[in-house]
Amino acid sequence: MKIRLNIGAISEPLQSEQFKTGDWGTEWSFVDREKCTACRVCEQFCPDGCIEVKEIEGKEVAVVDHNYCKGCGVCASVCRYGAIKMELKELFKVDVC
Amino acid sequence: MRFFGRGHGACPGCGLAIAVRNILEALEGKCFVVNPTGCLEIISSQYGRNAWGVPYIHPLFDNAAAVACGISEALKVLGREDEGEVVVLAGDGATADIGLTLHGMFDRNHDVIYICLDNEAYQNTGHQQSALTPLGEATTTTPAGKLMLGKIGRKKDMVAIALAHGSPYVATSSAVLPADIRRKVKKAAKIEGAKYIQIHCPCVTGWGIDGKDVVKVGNLAIETALYPIVEFENGKLLTVRKVKERKPVEEYLKIQRRFRHLFTSPEGRKVIEEIQKIADENALRYGIDLKK
Ligand SMILES: Cc1ncc(C[n+]2csc(CCOP(=O)(O)OP(=O)(O)O)c2C)c(N)n1
Numbered sequence: 001m002k003i004r005l006n007i008g009a010i011s012e013p014l015q016s017e018q019f020k021t022g023d024w025g026t027e028w029s030f031v032d033r034e035k036c037t038a039c040r041v042c043e044q045f046c047p048d049g050c051i052e053v054k055e056i057e058g059k060e061v062a063v064v065d066h067n068y069c070k071g072c073g074v075c076a077s078v079c080r081y082g083a084i085k086m087e088l089k090e091l092f093k094v095d096v097c
Numbered sequence: 098m099r100f101f102g103r104g105h106g107a108c109p110g111c112g113l114a115i116a117v118r119n120i121l122e123a124l125e126g127k128c129f130v131v132n133p134t135g136c137l138e139i140i141s142s143q144y145g146r147n148a149w150g151v152p153y154i155h156p157l158f159d160n161a162a163a164v165a166c167g168i169s170e171a172l173k174v175l176g177r178e179d180e181g182e183v184v185v186l187a188g189d190g191a192t193a194d195i196g197l198t199l200h201g202m203f204d205r206n207h208d209v210i211y212i213c214l215d216n217e218a219y220q221n222t223g224h225q226q227s228a229l230t231p232l233g234e235a236t237t238t239t240p241a242g243k244l245m246l247g248k249i250g251r252k253k254d255m256v257a258i259a260l261a262h263g264s265p266y267v268a269t270s271s272a273v274l275p276a277d278i279r280r281k282v283k284k285a286a287k288i289e290g291a292k293y294i295q296i297h298c299p300c301v302t303g304w305g306i307d308g309k310d311v312v313k314v315g316n317l318a319i320e321t322a323l324y325p326i327v328e329f330e331n332g333k334l335l336t337v338r339k340v341k342e343r344k345p346v347e348e349y350l351k352i353q354r355r356f357r358h359l360f361t362s363p364e365g366r367k368v369i370e371e372i373q374k375i376a377d378e379n380a381l382r383y384g385i386d387l388k389k
């Protein structure tokens with residue numbers, strides 16, 4: 001007799017990608033394509049894997065996916081070429097009187 | 098191919114997430130991850146929210162090493178060793194306190210890479226002290242007040258413990274050194290036996306730092322010699338990350354909320370002196386200062 005036992009829960013890979021963490025932070029990072037040298041340092045440092053070097057209009061540059069970017073600023077702190085700026089989201093640009 | 102998915106639940110700027118991504122990249126996803134309870138498990142393995150793109154198992158808090166040994170032996174019996182490395186990714190609490198069952202893994206020298214993601218406290222449960230919490234850190238179980246100035250005693254020397262077991266490869270690294278992590282993990286993968294790598298992982302929430310300062314804080318831990326970056330093969334010291342001009346420990350301590358109480362009293366100043374002594378001892382022990 002064979003008994004089939006399933007112990008614990010089994011999940012599909014990469015299900016987390018359905019959860020868009022881009023709305024977590026108050027800021028997003030933006031890359032200056034002129035300054036970016038495609039060195040990939042930011043790619044290695046992003047805790048969320050959402051800044052990646054891609055080919056755009058024949059040039060390799062870092063691209064941020066704002067669907068996931070939590071605005072931590074780690075990438076901006078490691079870019080040696082000053083190519084990454086953190087910017088407040090429109091939503092938070094309020095005038096305080 | 099992604100090995101660690103986006104959309105995971107780590108705090109913005111989490112050092113542990115940086116380390117994990119680089120470990121998996123180094124192994125090109127060819128691994129079986131064993132991850133006991135802790136931040137990493139919570140941010141990546143809630144049911145229906147799995148962030149892993151590699152085989153992953155969540156054991157108990159205390160038995161990750163034992164489970165990893167079992168997987169490693171099973172792969173041998175099945176003739177499937179080539180499918181990947183068995184890698185434990187455990188917190189400092191899981192490694193140095195509750196999961197110290199890793200002695201068995203070292204004793205029998207199972208083919209496992211045991212990686213401790215050292216964020217210096219039980220972060221997942223809200224910042225309690227562990228054996229790897231450094232001297233003077235305020236945690237919820239070592240609160241700073243009139244009678245106590247944070248954690249009493251030093252970090253447990255897990256590197257020395259692994260070496261005492263005769264582990265073939267023992268190293269430390271930091272989440273702020275992705276290239277160093279990749280090199281050491283790749284090297285460990287080539288060596289047979291029970292390997293130990295301890296990675297310093299800045300924790301924005303527990304340490305009270307801003308995401309923008311994660312890399313600065315991680316680097317200062319190295320530049321002050323509070324976190325020596327070393328590598329041993331068969332018990333012999335192979336490499337040490339040298340420091341040109343060692344910085345005083347104050348520079349590291351003053352930018353983190355977990356140490357700020359040390360700057361407000363003469364007793365706190367004494368603790369800072371003690372911490373400086375630890376840094377000086379580390380520098381001497383490993384020859385961290387670059388000779389002029
Ligand atoms: C046997 C047992 N004791 C206590 C707990 C509760 N617990 C879950 S995670 C955790 C802290 C984990 O700390 P650490 O290993 O340092 O990982 P971190 O969350 O800091 O990454 C604790 C105490 C548990 N799950 N099992």
Ligand code: SF4
Pocket residue numbers: 031035036037038039040041042043053061062078079080081082083084
């Ligand atoms: S670190 Fe800066 S220069 Fe390098 S790829 Fe990223 S944005 Fe470009």
Ligand code: SF4
Pocket residue numbers: 028029045046047048049050051064068069070071072073074075076110
């Ligand atoms: S701000 Fe943080 S999450 Fe966003 S791309 Fe930079 S490192 Fe990644």
Ligand code: SF4
Pocket residue numbers: 106107108110111112113114136140216220221299300301302303
């Ligand atoms: S509490 Fe610390 S270790 Fe845990 S997810 Fe947040 S930053 Fe990372």
Ligand SMILES: [Mg+2]
Pocket residue numbers: 188189190214215216217218219220221
């Ligand atoms: Mg911890």
